[in-house]
Amino acid sequence: MRKFKKDNGAELELYNKDCIKGMAGLREKSVDVIVTSPPYNLGIVYTKYNDKVHRLDYMRWMTRWAKAAMRVLKDDGSLFLNVGSKPSDLEVPYLLIAVMRKAGFEMQNVIHWVKSIAINKVEVGNYPGITKDIVVGHYKPINSNRFLNDCHEYIFHLTKDRNVKLDRLAVGVPYQDKSNVGRWHNADRDVHCRGNTWFIPYDTINSSKDRPHPATFPIELTRRCIRLHGLERAKVVMDPFLGIGSSAVACAELGTSFIGFEIDKVYFDQACERVKGFDISNCTKEE
């Protein structure tokens, strides 16, 4: 285990360990928020983990970690489960809904993480700031005459009873038409709920060596999930599938304590480096 302390209060514990074994060592109901992206069993080439096992074995294993997550999550906690698919195998996210329900979770919200979007000027009409067709964001293009490029993934917001209060305005957006400020119930400031389509692009990379892991999510994805749950109430955040530590970096920045597990030593070391390299790293004490 490597532990990092930041001067903003964040304590980060990173374990090079199987997450089911790791979670067994945590206290029951000790985690406020889980933000994670498990392997999707789509044949992604990781350096250690085999991402193409029999579907039934995958579902059994997913049920085991989901039950472990259920045990450590507080009753008013949130689990944000990021999951995607590929055009030739679109079912994984839908199968995982059944798995999560079997473990006791309820679906409180479905968020669509939009990686890329095209907006045609003609469809938005006379809209301030939009003067021409726009295409923003990145996706992996596929060569097919049957399937569409895959420009989104899901973030399933799972809770124990679908009754967890959220801080919607913490991730809200300003009113386009300022005359709406004060008009609607609760609209006493220039911000309203963003809704469930979140455009979060990947950073632009120039070469494959800038991609040290095949399946990361942007740091902003974790940041937004934590803020939506409520930063004040997110005292302990966990990512059982740490990868190269995108969720850990978000917590280091937000000042939230964090626990992460990763079985692959190569990715684990990179996660530690990223947390260490965060720009308040001169205050980092490694134990």
Ligand SMILES: C[S@@+](CC[C@H](N)C(=O)[O-])C[C@H]1O[C@@H](n2cnc3c(N)ncnc32)[C@H](O)[C@@H]1O
């Ligand atoms: C989709 S990636 C997560 C990437 C991460 N969100 C990021 O941005 O870096 C899933 C990760 O889970 C790891 N993994 C697979 N099985 C695991 C297990 N039993 N315990 C902990 N980590 C595991 C894989 O090595 C892989 O790095």
